[in-house]
Amino acid sequence: MTIPTPHTSDLSHTSDAPHTSDAPLTSDALILRLTRLRERVAELVDQRGASDPTADDPLRGLYFSDEAVRHLLGPTTASHTSVFEDGTGDEYGAGDGTGDGTGDENPTRAESAPGSEAAHTDRLELLAVRLGLTELDTRILLIALAPDLDRSFEPLYGYLNDDVSRRRATTGLALDLCGLPVHLAGARARFHPSAPLTALGLLAVEEPERPFLSRSLRVTDRLVAHLLGDDTLDTALAGHVQRLTTAVASHDDEFTAKLAARLRAEPLTVYLREHREGDGLAGAAAALSAAGFEALHFTGPEDRVPELLREARLRGAAIVASALPDKPAELVRGLADAGVPVLLTGSRPYDPQWCEHDPLVLDAPRQRAGAVDVWAAALRDEPGFDLAATVAPYRLGGDRILRAAHAAEDLATFDGTPVTAAHLRLAARQQSASGLERHARRIRPDVGWEDLVLPDKPLVQLHELALRARHRDQVLGDWRLSAGGGRGRGVLGLFAGESGTGKTLSAEVVAAELGLDLYVVQLSSIVDKYVGETEKNLERIFTEADRTDAVLLFDEADAVFGKRSEVKDSHDKYANMESAYLLQRLESFDGIALLTTNLRANIDEAFTRRLDLVVDFPFPDAGQRLALWRHSLAAVPCAEGTDASVVARDFELAGGSIRSAVVTAAYAAVGRGAAVTTQDLREGAEREYRKAGRLVPGEGNW
Structure with missing residues (x-):
């Protein structure tokens, strides 16, 4: 079926009023832009029709008559003055001969009158200002997206393209509508892959096999939706991007303020190296919240980076990328110098091979345990228990705190009671899910202090152990009593006594007091006959324990923490290497670890020196x-x-x-x-x- 092309007379009287019969509803500013574009299209149609003998032919664009051939072979003159804006063409440097036609000499300016409502709702103008687009870029973008906003532009473009089947703007048509000579290098460069419109993912120049002037221009559906006021995330990013919550504890106010100031000043790329998983994400969220940026948390593959960057640019949002792949160079290079704030988080040291231009590399501040103000804000009702004591052991980011608070309220609703400390602890433990179960047996404590029958001295020491676990951030961090040298803020205790005297039960009671799960390390999952494998297994356990709010229990610890001996053969050498590794690893440990032994004399004195408490369990009288x-x-x-x-x-x-x-x-x-x-x-x-x-x-x- 042939779609008839409108006659010149039908196209030259379309500027009396905005065309809205088939156009989708848009903002007033965008409708005004389309109206002006329609005026320019009508004028160009008149110019073409005045000298084209086939202008009134209904089959124009489907075949060439003799008159059309002679017309194409004859001399022609064309006016390149744009009446897109006010008939002068000065927006593109074409009116006075002072520019090169690219529009780089003139800044982007408002389309609507100052103070008008449209001046505040023109998303195309806001986008141009945010991305630094020139006036020419903005016009080309409007020309390309017009058929997506008003389908009456399709036959108009088909007529001007001399082909009724080509109903989108082409590079040549865009230059004609802008009043620019098609041979001008600066104007043609606006369609180059490195030019802003294409490099920023706003415009696609299709059909590279065609001559340059007949290549089609297309804008993405996501850009059209954004300009119409739809801020739904791009469907291509589903499952890979989520909005990062800003309900985050400001765990280091000085760091947050300094980073927020830098982010406000320039679109910075930052790499936050984490000591514990989640530190970087919490630090990034706090800084972006203070800087006033919406944050898009990206966890997807590298092939979704173009859509991610486009989404961030449309929103004026920042990007936070965590869970970097094993080989992050491609991802980092794709996100670096993106024109929007980009914060990368990870535990590995930064490698200069990742990126040509190094980001700002910072150590993420450690998350503090507690964050009572964030917990209080996350709970809808005032808690009827000591909130500070309940949440003291948990080192959760703001998003996890919010989820834990909601989970606690759901548990309380299920039980038909107000939120209790038990509900909050259970929900917090769920948010601190651990991979330790691959290496240890989990015990969910169901005992209390009343279940212990011990003399006063070990009972006092056990209470002190729980006290240290709760307040280590304040004592070792705020009061600067950490020994330094990269030492962690872990709590280490040794329970020594005969079998059956209550060592394991006491560890469970301490875990219950702190509201944490107890993980009993299985020696069979640690010890390996091959050299170096035991240390690797231990490292996996310590690393997982560092990122988990839990109590780690090494039962029968003398099997692993035994005394070093004089080296008489290779077995002694490698056994001592295991002990040396453990001594170093305990220095940097950040979690809570308890050791039990029936034979305290078998524990190396170097381990004993690193312990916070040694609790002796006497045989009961x-x-x-x-x-x-x-x-x-x-x-x-x-x-x-x-x-x-x-x-x-x-x-x-x-x-x-x-x-x-x-x-x-x-x-x-x-x-x-x-x-x-x-x-x-x-x-x-x-x-x-x-x-x-x-x-x-x-x-x-x-």
Whole structure:
């Protein structure tokens, strides 16, 4: 089917009023621009029709008649004065002969009258100012996107292109509409791949196989949507970009203020090196929020960088890229010098090979634990508990805090109660998800201080351990009591005592007090017969523990933290290398690690010096043993007259063995359908003696 081309007479009377019958609704300023463009199109049609013998031919553009051939071969003169704006053509340097036609001599200026509403809603003008586009660039962009805003431009462009099937602007038509000679090098350069319109991803010059003047111009749907007021993220970035929340703790006010000032001054590229995962993201979000920038958090592949840059330029937003790939050079080069603020975060040191022009390389400030003000702002209602003590152990970024607060409120709604400290701790632990479960067994603490039966001294030390874990940032950071030398702010404790004296239970209680999960390191996942593999396994555990809010427990630690020995063979040499690595790694550790051992003498003194606390767990005396028996029997149905003091006096058992004896007695009672008796308890205690190879009182030497 042939689409008839409008006659000249039909095209020359379209400037009386804005055409809105088929055009989508736009801002007043954009409609005004289209109206002026339509006037210029009508004038160009009149100019073409005045000298073209085929102007009234309805099949014009589908074939060439003899008259058309003679017309093309004959001499022609064309006016290159644009009436796009006011008939002078001065916007492009074409009116007085002083410019080269590129528009670089003149700054971008407002289309609408000063003070008018359109002057404040013209997104095309705002975009031009933001990206430094010239007047000529702005006109070319408007010419290219006109058919996407008003479909009546399609037949007009088809007529002017001498081809009814080519309904988009071409490079030659754009230059004609701008009143510029097509042979002017400066004007043709505006379509070069390195020119602003194409380099910024705003304009695509298609069909490179065609002659230059007949190549089509196309703008992206995302640009059209933006100019019409739609700020929905580009669908090409779905799953790769999200808006970075600005509800972030200002964990280092001086750093945030300095970086924000630099970002406001120029579109800076910054690399923030993290000590702990999340530090860089929190620092970037805080600085961008202070500088007043919207932040787009990018985690996608390198092939989405062009769409990302275009989105950031349209919005005037900053880019934050975390989770850099193993070989980040391509990504960094693609984002560097983008014309918008770009903040890259990662834990590896910056490599000059990544980029030709080095970014500003900074160490991201460490996230502080607590951030009570951010937690309080994230919770909708005033908490009915000590918020500062509850959140003190958690080193979460602002976005994680916000998510944890919402999760806690959902948990409270499910339980039908106000938000409690338990809800908040559970939600915070979920936001501090860890990969430690690949190397350690997770224990979700379900015990408290009332479950410990210990003398006063170790109890005081355990409370001190929890106190150190809560306030290490203040003491070691704010009060500058860290030893320096790259040392971390970790808390290290050693629990020493015989088997069953409560070391592991105490570690669980400390974790419960802090609201953290306990991870028990499996020695089988650490020790490797191949040289260097044990150290690699330990490094994985320490690295994961550094980025996780959790308590790390090395049970039977003397197997890993044993004494170094004199080197007599290669085995001694490599065993000492493992110990040396551990000594160095503990210096920079930032987490909470507890070590338990039955043989304190086997722990190297160099490790002991690096510990914050050494807690000795004594073997329980008769009074403590009775308390342990009664605590274990608290929920067990006992027969009348059952007396635990007898077995507590006669059997010297540690707390773990006492619990095992009670379990044996409980099974015996369940088997006969009765309550636990004193005899059941004695039989359970005797079994524990036999398991340990000890003589049972009253049985003689058997």
